[in-house]
Amino acid sequence: MAYGQVHGVAFAIxxxxxxxxxxxRECELGGYISQFTTFFPVSGEPFKVLAYVATPKNPLWMGDxxxxxxxxxxxxxxxxxxxxxxxxxxxxxxxxEHFSEHHDSHLFNLEQEVLALVxxxxxxxxxxxxxxxxxxxxxxxxxxxxTSNPPEEQERIESFEHTTRIQGKTLRCLNI
Numbered sequence: 001m002a003y004g005q006v007h008g009v010a011f012a013i014x015x016x017x018x019x020x021x022x023x024x025r026e027c028e029l030g031g032y033i034s035q036f037t038t039f040f041p042v043s044g045e046p047f048k049v050l051a052y053v054a055t056p057k058n059p060l061w062m063g064d065x066x067x068x069x070x071x072x073x074x075x076x077x078x079x080x081x082x083x084x085x086x087x088x089x090x091x092x093x094x095x096x097e098h099f100s101e102h103h104d105s106h107l108f109n110l111e112q113e114v115l116a117l118v119x120x121x122x123x124x125x126x127x128x129x130x131x132x133x134x135x136x137x138x139x140x141x142x143x144x145x146x147t148s149n150p151p152e153e154q155e156r157i158e159s160f161e162h163t164t165r166i167q168g169k170t171l172r173c174l175n176i
Contacts, residue, residue, distance in 0.1 A: 007102045010039045031058035071113035085128040
């Protein structure tokens, strides 16, 4: 198995229903596996996190497919909470805004391919992007220690972001 670096954020979850909910959504319904890995914050000590990872057993697994094939799958997939084009574009914008010092060439090349397909297929990007309602706004702060208490949580509306139109198969993603 090849290892690489992934830049992003770690979310603290709480409540006894959180892990069973995520396990069902990501593993049973989404075709992912869960595994622990080490998170290295910008400041502070590394700590263990639970990550959900796609594998060849995932029905939507594309393996080492090229960006054009992945882009085609993205523009073909949507669900009740939005289109996968929206997920990709918002993720790329998030990375540019919050991790500008780390260029993710795969993500940005994929975004470019998807936007080219959207234009070529005369799809309305504004419609694909939705209203943005329900999107979480992330404010970059200094990393708190993993043992600090999280701020008062707002109730989160349950959603299954970015499911696919493929009959009987769904891709579940966190709405970040």
